[in-house]
Amino acid sequence: MGDFQVKVQPKTYDVVIVGSGAGGGMAAYELSKAGLKVCLLEAGTMYDPQKNVTQLKGPWESKRRGASTKHRPFGDFDACYGGWELDGEPYTKEKGTQWDWWRARMLGGRTNHWGRISLRFGPKDFKRRSIDGLGDDWPIGYEDVKPYYDRVDKLIGIFGTNEGLENDPDGFFLPPPKPRLHELFIKNAAIQSGVRVIPSRLSILTKKIESTTERGACFYCSQCGRNCSVAKADFSSTNVLIYPALKTGNVDVIANAMAREVLTDKEGLATGVSYVNKEDLNEYQVKGKVVILAASACETSRLLLNSKSPRHPNGLANSSNVVGKYLHDSTGAALGGYLPTLFGRKKYNEDGVGGMHIYSPWWLDNKKLDFPRGYHIEYWGGMGQPAYGFGMNIQMLNGKYAVAGKQKEAGGYGASLKEDIRYFYGANVGMAGRGEAIPLESNYCAIDPDVVDQYGIPVLKFNVKWSEHEIKQAKHMKETFKEIMHNMGAVITWGGDDGPENSYGLETPGKIIHEAGTARMGNDPKKSALNKHNQAHDCKNLFVVDGAAFVSQADKNITWTILALSMRASEYIVSELKKGNL
């Protein structure tokens, strides 16, 4: 301890951005390209995909063979540093409520390992209240965002197909990869049940794109979760936005900078950000003409709520009292098992891209169902790279199915066991739904009055419960999945025996890692924190460009819309600065 003082960074920036994921990365890219001086604060460590490599490694190169740890909950080769629990950074929950909070702590955040499922919202997704009376409409519509989706498609690259679907808009797609063997079985089985199946839409380059010479085409190692160090063929904020932005010379990155507060002057305008440096534990301030928050929906609202001042006594941008509220995640439920047809299959390399080659966009009309809002279905299976867990519990399988025509006793050992494991390899299939929850005012995070983290920053307390809408949706997912599995003759080994006692296997809120809604947009400053430009109603030089700005999140993974809205807000910032309005 000793002399405690706050150090003020000498340079005043045009823009200070908090957070370097999809929203912050896009803002840094757009604004630095426009010639603005940008300071990018990241709470986690520096990370360079060209140096921090887990791609194209064999399972034996991990001492735990790819098993998960506290530091890499998605496995030892996963590219994201962070987790569900971080040392020294607690969060709390109201009794009887649930929220699992994923926090990435690295340059680029969770974009380094995400699923690359890149879905545009459709026209209906912006106007849900007008359709079913629940939640609220966005202050903007598809036509407002479409030009930015188009630009994101071309800038970042995405494969898929134009299908002419009303609420799953066409885009600028690279050709998708052909379905794998299990995907052909799934497709036929799903179609039999009236479930639409189309090529997936992932931000992975099946061909080089015109916007850059720095990135190569996918070489099909299926390891997008490890981030594409070799070819930069998938989208991560680091490979695609931040490192290119650094080349402009207009961006300074400050890593290990845990934002404490947005600073404001006596007029209530933002002047910068105060943060603690996690390495030297000193307190710093960095000044900017504009402040952009993109720290993840919950961290952003935490920062706003902790930024109290005489002009903003309820927290910054919170005269409406909505900051922290309407917190919601995608719904999720899954099941899986085996496709006995594939036992003893021929072996070949079917890695493909990192993720599914086909998926099912929402295909039904909610007017005929007992729940609002839809879900899409993701599929998996086949001959993946073995990792910790592979080959376990053979006794649950090899007594049930004849191996190469021979019925065996469950369990066993020796050459016979080796034969069994080879025989069953590559026959697994599974599917998961990702659906739209109704954002509710009663689902929120707020500052816990009693708890601070190790930096003295007050922490979030969560208060979230699923409603019957989401539970009914999960029930429908499971019924659909069972039918698809049945149609193709698959055996369900997990996720098939859920019921009302466990909400039909509906995942805990937060678990799908699509947090959104906690500083929502709107035309009415009494009911929203941001206007239609992601700009705070109460503080014109403060912007929020992560999932916090979302009024609702559709049954589409939210990254592509975060990118489009961040690009749109950045363009607005440049124009407003030029006009002298900020």
Next chain:
Amino acid sequence: MKRRDSIKAILVGTVASSVLVDACKTADEKVNASTATPASTIDRTKEEAEIEAKLMAETFFSKHEMATIAVLSDIIIPKDDVSGSATEAGVPDFIEFIVKDMPQHQTPMRGGLRWLDLESTKRFEKAFIDCDSKQQIAIVDDIAYPEKAKPEMKQGVAFFNLMRNLTATGFYTSQIGVKDLGYMGNTPNQWNGVPDDVLKQYGLSYTEKELKECISFDKTT
């Protein structure tokens, strides 16, 4: 592992298991740099490197226990026409590391190994590794088949299930095991769809739409 998760883990290799390891419990203990093992070939954060160095510097199993693990793992995964044995693939070293990394395995493994020695002493008046292979197999046969094992063998069955799990997963994630399995990926290539002979085998084909829209590569190159 919960049953559901363990079933999920059987063949879903690429999805990480749900086992969370509280590896940080003793992270405040000093790591002796001189005992650090060669640098990892995969990206490690500072915390991860420290934890791994510390685990590598510790020893869990005794010499006798390691010798027993070696014998058992080769009974479970012996050399055959296709590939080598568990010990050739370094499975005992993997098991030594994994029980340190996943402490929930420690007591079942240690207690199970002791159970095995007591059983062999009762029957043959020798530790398991000192029995001849016929005697060893006689014991293994009594604990390797959960559905037909006698009730008094239940603890042995539980141990053997765990031992078989760790041996199988250690073997099939080794270089020898991956090759044995026929996994051919993890290498730059061009995905051109399911091979024609495989499509034919299952009576499947791509639609005109798929052939027109999806990316194709010249099959002769």
